[in-house]
Amino acid sequence: MLKFSTFLRDLGSIRNALIWSVILFVAGIGAGWVSTGPLQDILLNQIGGLQEVSRQLEQSGNVQLNFFIFIFFNNAIKSVLVIYAGIFFGILPVIFLVINGMVIGFLVNITTDNGASLFDIVVKGLLPHGIIEIPVIIIACAFGLKFGGLASRSLIELGSPKRQGLGKQWETFLKRTLTASCWVIILLFIAAIIESTITFSIVRG
Template sequence: MNLSIGEKAKAVAVKEFTKLTIGFVVSAFFGVLVAIVFPETALKLFAEVGEAIKEKVGEVEGFKAFMGIYMNNLTVATSAYALGVFFGVVPWIIILVNGFILGLVLTVVISSGALDPITAILAVLPHGIVEVPALLTAATAGVMIYKGLLKKGGTELTYTSLKLYALSAVLLLVAAFIEAFITPIVAGL
């Protein structure tokens, strides 16, 4: 069966997105495991992550929170995309680290009693349902730009990667809006 150039690009995108999603889930599970087995280390990592987020986004609400969240996430997505030219490794690192942090943070927050499990899930789920696929899409685009430019996969892979990156930027805008304005209401935070 011969696939057209566009179909090949789509097939590569689906394959890479699937692999990255599996990596994200496995690393999130690893974050949960580390938080359970090494709770003191997990608390230290949790504090460091909290400080890093506070520095980037701050403790603001409304439009400023929305813009801070969007710019932070867009920076991560842009890094996953643009730095994909380095053998497609950086997108993987970004996805694995983010999965690990998500698993660790949720486990620490729940196990420490800071939030009950339902509230913790509600603090992540509304925007996470859009944000995580958006980051996975940007990482997919980063792997594809490497394959398109440096592995001689062709211009179609490169163009498809750019379209995927643009899609991730739009999805992150939606996720930031949800995180700034809807998640706090749904989670009661």
């Protein structure tokens, strides 16, 4: 059940949710890129919080190890949480996708405005770990959206004859979320290693 091939096969069962997750994430990037006013202030606060954490980690004894621990647990906990919090009609996964996309879009935009190379930002700053991390976060959110869709359907079909088959669907889906959670954690573990070593070294020059 926990085989990687099972995880890949399960992705086919949430294909529509994956498509919507990608759309929401890309929309978030676009919104972050053009953000102004109060929205910009919110994003600056988000980035400021991350910068403060980064400063605190840099003052520690083993900087790269502490970065790895923070990155891994922060991403893993949030990603697994967003899968199961999707039961509340998929609201949290939507917010999570849009905000993460907006932060990336805004950060890339202001960095390039300050003279940085877009190629360097993407290839050196995002690609090494992001090639794993970003798809995994999108997948976690897609499972959350699917969870929300199933919860909504169960509520809508309450008392309907169609509801009889939902029990089996819930059982199958919950097994899939278990497999997904395991592989999300494993893949984010790998991404955190890359980000705290390769990306860390590249960005620091």
